[in-house]
Amino acid sequence: MDLRLLINGAEHRLDVEPRVTLLDALRERLQLTGTKKGCDQGQCGACTVHLDGRRVLACLTLAVQAEGREVTTVEGLAEADGTLHPVQRAFIRHDAFQCGYCTPGQIMSAVACIEEGHATDDHSIREFMSGNLCRCGAYPHIVAAVREAAAEMAPMREAAE
Structure with a gap:
């Protein structure tokens, strides 16, 4: 599937299988490795990101579910000048x-x-x-x-x- 993802304010186009999780798309395809893979079962919270301003577990969210929506990862919290949140x-x-x-x-x-x-x-x-x-x-x-x-x-x- 061809996806358009808006991650940390930047648009990314990916070609992924429908079963690819948001976590794997972030880490493996976009090299945004701040989001961690812990249990990979939605029980530890290490993969928490924001989807349209609400927290979600990226290991339980398919990348296709994020298409056209705003994703914020830990890399996207700091200001453009590097000022931390x-x-x-x-x-x-x-x-x-x-x-x-x-x-x-x-x-x-x-x-x-x-x-x-x-x-x-x-x-x-x-x-x-x-x-x-x-x-x-x-x-x-x-x-x-x-x-x-x-x-x-x-x-x-x-x-x-």
């Missing part, structure tokens, strides 16, 4: 990663959690981030980073509304 900066400040493998999925989920209005307290952050697993156990640092980024992004969210 508030969530990325908070993850660094709070050392919210150890091995780092789950970090891109955690960051993408955290951005969505904040934008969806679910980062109101630690319990809500834990609940709405529960689909993203961290084998290293950096959860307290991740929650702290999400809390800080949510506070930083609040004025931006309010201005947009």
Whole structure:
């Protein structure tokens, strides 16, 4: 199938089999390797990306389902000048990663959690981030980073509304 994918603001044309997942198209065809392949069964969250602004698991999403829709990966969060997204900066400040493998999925989920209005307290952050697993156990640092980024992004969210 000939697909037109809009990824991180750039249009990409791909010829893929109908069974190719968005995850495999991103990693293997477009060399966007920030999105990680963890369990490949939708249980770990390492492959979390945004599709039309909503978080999805790229391992469970077919590439054809993303045709003509806006896909954002962790590579697309930073500004064009390299300025990191508030969530990325908070993850660094709070050392919210150890091995780092789950970090891109955690960051993408955290951005969505904040934008969806679910980062109101630690319990809500834990609940709405529960689909993203961290084998290293950096959860307290991740929650702290999400809390800080949510506070930083609040004025931006309010201005947009």
